Amino acid sequence: MDIVQQIRDKGLKATPARQLVYGELTRSHMAFSHAELEALFIDMDRVTLYRILKDFEDAGLVHKVFDTQGSTRFAICHHTCPGKHHAENHVHFNCNDCGKMFCLQAVQTPEINIPGGFKVAGMHTLIYGSCEKCNHQSETNFPVNKTDELIE
Amino acid sequence: MDIVQQIRDKGLKATPARQLVYGELTRSHMAFSHAELEALFIDMDRVTLYRILKDFEDAGLVHKVFDTQGSTRFAICHHTCPGKHHAENHVHFNCNDCGKMFCLQAVQTPEINIPGGFKVAGMHTLIYGSCEKCNHQSETNFPVNKTDELIE
């Protein structure tokens, strides 16, 4: 299904700005910060971008996550989220070196038991370390080749 | 060991403000936001509080965590952290109702395997739901008694 239709299906108008943002997010498994998107779409108004991300989140198109620095990031919802209540039951990986954040769709958040009177509703799992690209670069210590660009 | 000595042992001067902050943090297993501490110590300068928390973090006295809203919180390091590198291998619980955040010292972060070329350095586990107090209040629906104040 095309991008325009996916946006419209959520009751949102498929404006050019929204198509750009949604397109970028769907094309990768990355969680983007506002700053990253702003740098990508330099003509886009700052406030408009904030509102697009908020609207997408409310519509269940993207989910909001926080990286190891506490910065807000947005990533596409691959498993359709029912409205504002995001399942978001997968794990995120944050690279300490390049700062990029990956959605590991395939990895579910683990089960965990906690003591005390806590009623558990869900959990966030954020793994950090080195992503493949950075990892590889630091080991080999010479410029990586073009194929590495395809990893993400 | 007393608070003054613990602060001095990290090479920091045990000023009144630092004693107040460190005292509050040690007395509970809670992770405090800057705003919560500011409300607690109304005469304390905003910037001073920021610097105290930063100094404590650098010294390994407290660790920084982020709650489900992405807000920064600080909690005491119960297992002595070597300088800036915090072990912080325990789980945190964030109450959706009262917003408070608890350090579950007894619960270690689970083991997890992830695919791809990621090199894992560590992980953050944040569980959310209802804390005992809020949980209990919503069930009973009448004012809780004084003993509930002791739960934390």
Add this chain to the structure above:
DNA sequence: TAAGTAAATGCAACAATGTTGCGTTTAAGA
């Protein structure tokens, strides 16, 4: 216990991130 000094504080100013109000423009259905 007084003096010297590096560290900590308080204040003002600034920076980054996010929100709100409002007038203008535009997507999409009639």
Add this chain to the structure above:
DNA sequence: TCTTAAACGCAACATTGTTGCATTTACTTA
């Protein structure tokens, strides 16, 4: 193509955190 609610662009504001600098204070040592 017309209409209109939704989205946008801009300015202003709010919150959170940082930096520079002059003043004060905790701790050392004499």
